[in-house]
Amino acid sequence: MNTESRFGWTAPASTGGTPLTVSWAALAVLTVAFAALRVGDVRIPLRVQAGVYLLGMVAMNLPHGGYEHVSNLRRRALSFQGRYVAVYLALIGLFAGLFFLAPVAGLAVAVSVAVAKGGFGDVQAMRALYGTSHVRSRPQRWLAAAVRGGAVMAVPMVFWPGTFYAFSTVMVNIFDPGALSAMAGDFGTRRLLLGGGYGAALLAHLALGYRRSTGDGAFLADAAETLLLVAYFAVVPVVVAVGLYFPLWYSARQVARSAAVDDALEPAPTTGPLGALDADDPERVALASWGVLVAGSLATFGLAAALWTASPQPLGGAGLLVGLVAFWSIFISIVALPHVVVGAWLDRERGIWYVP
16 A cells, blocks of 8 residues: 655555554554443542553653654754754743743643644654545645544543543642632533534544545545544543553554654764764664663653752642642643654754654
């Protein structure tokens, strides 16, 4: 199933191999399993859900975020690497400041970042793995990203409103206790409007894709994946769903995308601190890789420690596990904002979701 996009990139006959199969199978199994639990009226304790979230988002997914940047910055000019890191850190500081000054607005941006990361990352994976012949314009690509990314946040807001609102409250309480409650308003009406708006966008995406389908299988794959995402976030409790979505779906699909386009990258030496990653000496490469991993870990957890120290109430008044989920959700959204903006949107030459 070779599919050529309007950019000249030809999706390989292999549609992603093991990583793509794992992402599909994992979400399908979880959806069926939690649907069965709901039918049997079996409820998963919130503390267990929080533990699953922390396992997925910290232990499983965090290393991949660093890998995306290292992969992108390799074989780039030293001056580019410096600007990249500088702008990245500046945006982290600005976004963190927004949470301290206006945490409700910060939460809104955090939700938007999750939608953008899931949506645009998925569209790029789609381009690389089975093509986007049915997506023929920039507005249609943005619609596809909004629908796929919207499944991550909009669907849980509609199907798990109590849990979503409770965790949102704890997240805001980290900076300003009671701020979200004061602005809650008619949550039921907002839920209906959100559900109606997302449903309309979903139907528009599927209808337009069907109308522009070329019969090469790209639309069918897109439709199946989109509906799987909607079912997954509608059925699986939101804390578990988000915690496992990024490692089992987002990261797995980006690994498949990276493998699919790896041969298209023009060979060029890496400059700066990452230059040793291209060395011929295996021991030097291993040592450099270890050094990059350690440096990235120290920087990441150093930022987390700084945010924890500066926050008026790091656990948001909740218990340990629930509070850690809320805190980590805030922290990872602060890191993810420049991940999307700097790593993808501003990097027009390549970017973390590069497809030729």
